[in-house]
Amino acid sequence: MPMTLPHRTLQTIQVGRMKSSCDTSSRPLKKDLNHLDFIRMKVVKIVLFVICAFNLNGLEAQLKYNDADTNFDNLLYKRAAKQYESLTKKGDDSQHVLQRLGDCYFFNTDMENAVKWYGLLFSKYENVLTPEYTFRYVHALKGVGNYRLAKAIMKIYTQKLDASQFTVEQLGDNDEKLDELLNRQPQFYISNLAINTPVADFGPIYYKDKIVFSSSRDSLRFETRLYEWNQQPYLDFFMADTIDLGSDLAEVLPFSEILNTRYHEAVASFIPEGNKIYFTRNNYSNQALGRDGEGTNHLNMYTSELRGGEWTEAEEVPFNNEAYSVGQPALSPDGKHLYFVSDMPGSIGGTDIFVVEISDDGSFSQPKNLGPTINTSGREMFPFVTEEKLYFASDGHLGLGGLDVFESELAQDGFEEPHNLGKPINSNRDDFGYIVRETTNRGYFSSNRPGGKGDDDIYSFQRLEETCSQTVQGSVVRKSNGQPMVNVSVELHSQEGTSLGKTSTDPYGAFSFDVILDCETKYDLKIGKEGFVPNATRFSTSDEKDYVNKVPMEITKELNKLIVRENGVLKIKIDNIYFDVNKADIRPDAAQELNKIVEVMKEYPKMVIKIEAHTDSRGSDRYNETLSDKRAKATGYYIISQGIEANRIESAIGYGEKQLLNQCSNGIKCSKEEHDVNRRSEFIIVKME
Structure with a gap:
């Protein structure tokens, strides 16, 4: 439309x-x-x-x-x-x-x-x-x-x-972004102005030490004409004094009898010296309305100069057109760039923000669309430009409903991704016409939210000093299989060790803290659950305001007591596994012990082991070596059969009686218990991350 x-x-x-x-x-x-x-x-x-x-x-x-x-x-x-x-x-x-x-x-x-x-x-x-x-x-x-x-x-x-x-x-999968926007800490104090009326008051702009705005209030003409759409008087410009440190307005008077006509005038911008105005009006000249081929009267942009204390008759800018609308001007602080809103050909959405350069001789460049970073398929409107930022209203970027106010940092090649100003500047209704003195963080904006005095109202605001704050959320999974872990206790600590909050993971393994974190600061997260090894991780916040740190964590089954170091060698230690005489078959009691090896390896999915089988000295050397090798390989095959990848077993070798742990070699008389010491299977850890 x-x-x-x-x-x-x-x-x-x-x-x-x-x-x-x-x-x-x-x-x-x-x-x-x-x-x-x-x-x-x-x-x-x-x-x-x-x-x-x-x-x-x-x-x-x-x-x-x-x-x-x-x-x-x-x-x-x-x-x-x-x-x-x-x-x-x-x-x-x-x-x-x-x-x-x-x-x-x-x-x-x-x-x-x-x-x-x-x-x-x-x-x-x-x-x-x-x-x-x-x-x-x-x-x-x-x-x-x-x-x-x-x-x-x-x-x-x-x-x-x-x-x-x-x-x-x-229109996107924005659940988390919308929740973050709804829950964001407010950064503004706002106040409805005393000068508002039951009809439309909106679009404030700075003019010297005063404020010029648009209103449907009766401008004290002998005959009050009503706009058919809403049965309110037509919009005119009014001027008010700033009071109370610039947060309220008073002494409202019509701005100019020359510029205010029988039709709509609204949304203006002044050059830095204050003696030239750009503003929006119905396409109206020579006491007649201009119309396109379908009979539609569009809005155009006009300009006027202050001479001898009076404004000159308004003149159109050269990029007006009867086929589309041009309006809502916003001059850059140096007066060299004029931003405006239009639905001209080449627009991305219903209305886009454009810019033209103003030469020293007063001529204009061709209008340039600000592009898809700013403009969407929705409506972008009411620009206001400072030395550092572009402020504008949009219903295409993610917001709270209706038009929301956004800010975008000035970059070398345009503007950065817009940032929603959040509540209470934005509401579920239309919020727009934002202007600010960034040296004081005070300004005004317009809104038709409930609770005002009428249609559109003007509000003042004080923006709080921006503090960089962040939050943290994350998840806990079991290291062996990546499955979410429920009821894991999570504790947030400062770098100095002070506890900042405790919570537990939900059925999806997720956790979050409402604690506000300082930017560019280190924090620790500690997790624990009965039967599992406690774990901790440190993360650092960035310098990005309102950023949500997402920290994934893993927890492992409490199997560390099975991992031991003997003579400088890391091993998985289980009870001895036994085989029937002269056999290498895995018995049920042996399988029960080997399952502990399987569980450890599943808990550490990158662990690699080698298997060594040993006998005592009874029997021939060759027989013992052959039998132990069969038993080592049978042990490896069983572990693989339980779901462990074959490449995680580097080798399975039987050494017979070559690596005895005591003096009970051939020809030495020993007790059964002394011989049993040498009958063993060893699971040596080659790699573990």
């Missing part, structure tokens, strides 16, 4: 999507209603004459349908909504009617009713809807605070988005 001057500032602009039905005293846009009534009467007469039995109720419904569409096309959404609802009561639940009903309320920011009708629309036509309707439904759900369903739809729709060119961060 094109930019429009809305019933309230934002959604239709505020000077944002600027397509205006404008003056109720002028002829209707696109169609002459008297002529239309005449045609309808003629059609009815013809039908009655030709087919007397024609269904009059059906014809009446069709005429009402046409009336609703006409009102909708002329942006008369409240009137159209009543007509569409009348059709639904007569059983019409077509996709067209449900879409239009949802849109009527969405564009008027009545999110409760938008959710109702979009919900019905999705229940019947979900498989044939375009991405724009998923986008609007998600925004409407956020607008009523139903973040759970909004997240579910975002997650589901991610799988369907691949083939679409409609790309906004709102």
Whole structure:
């Protein structure tokens, strides 16, 4: 939908999507209603004459349908909504009617009713809807605070988005990002201004030591003209003094009788010297509204200079066009770059932010789109530029609902990834028109959130000193198989050893701490569980604000007592395994001991061993060597049969009586117990990580 001057500032602009039905005293846009009534009467007469039995109720419904569409096309959404609802009561639940009903309320920011009708629309036509309707439904759900369903739809729709060119961060698997945004620590104090009225007040901008803003309040003319969309007076510029350290406003007066006209003026920007203004107005000149080929009056950007204490008649900028809207100017601090909003050809979404360079002679370069880092398939609006940052409103980047305010750091080749300012600057309604003095961290913004004095209100804010803070979360798995471990105790410690918090892993092995961590600081995580070896890891936070550190950890079965070091050699120590006389078969009692080897090797998946089998000196040397070799290899085969990879057994060799542990060699008389010392199997660890 094109930019429009809305019933309230934002959604239709505020000077944002600027397509205006404008003056109720002028002829209707696109169609002459008297002529239309005449045609309808003629059609009815013809039908009655030709087919007397024609269904009059059906014809009446069709005429009402046409009336609703006409009102909708002329942006008369409240009137159209009543007509569409009348059709639904007569059983019409077509996709067209449900879409239009949802849109009527969405564009008027009545999110409760938008959710109702979009919900019905999705229940019947979900498989044939375009991405724009998923986008609007998600925004409407956020607008009523139903973040759970909004997240579910975002997650589901991610799988369907691949083939679409409609790309906004709102439609993606953003569960964690949205939760982080909802739970982020507030960085602002805000206050509703005393100067707000029951009608629209928005779009503040600095002008010398004062504030200029846009408002629908009656400007004290003899005849108050109302804007058809919302039955409020047309928007004009007003000026107010700053008081209370710049956090409140007072002494509101009309800004300029020359610049304020009978149509909409809204959203301005001044050059640093204050003697030149850029602003948005209906395409209006020579006492007439300019219209495109479809009868639509767009918004244009104008400029005026202060001469002798008076503003000159406004002049258009050269990149205006009757076919699209141009507005919401924002000058860079040096006055050399002019940012603005437009739906001109080449736009990525509904409205994009563009920039032109201003030469010393006052001429402009060709408009340049700020590109996909800033602009999305949604709406980007209300830019404000400082020496370091671009601030703007968007419903395409991930937010809390409606328009949210974002900031983007200035980089050498453009702007960095935008960052949502979070609550309380942003809400589940439209938040926009953010301006700030970064030396004091004070400023103003606009919002239509509940609890204000009227339509759009202006709020002041104090931004708290930014402190770099982070959080930590992670998971614990068993090292042997990678399975999540439940009920593992996790303790967070400072580098100095002070305990900062304790928690336990959930059924998915996950844990998290609400503790706020300092940036660029080291912390320790310690885990423990009965029957398992305690473990600890150290991690360091970065310098990235609001970053969530994710720390994976492993825990191992308490098998370390089986791993011993003998004479400088690391071994897995189990009880002796026994074989029947003259045999190498693995007996059940031997298997029970060998299973301990298997468990240790599963717990340490990169462990490599070698197997050595030994006999006593009874029997011939050759026989003992052959028998022990068979037993070593049988032992290796059993371990492999229990799921251990063959390449993790480096060798399995029998040494017979070559490596006796005592003096009981050939010809030496020894007791049975002394000979048994030499009958053994050894499991030597070659590699262990």
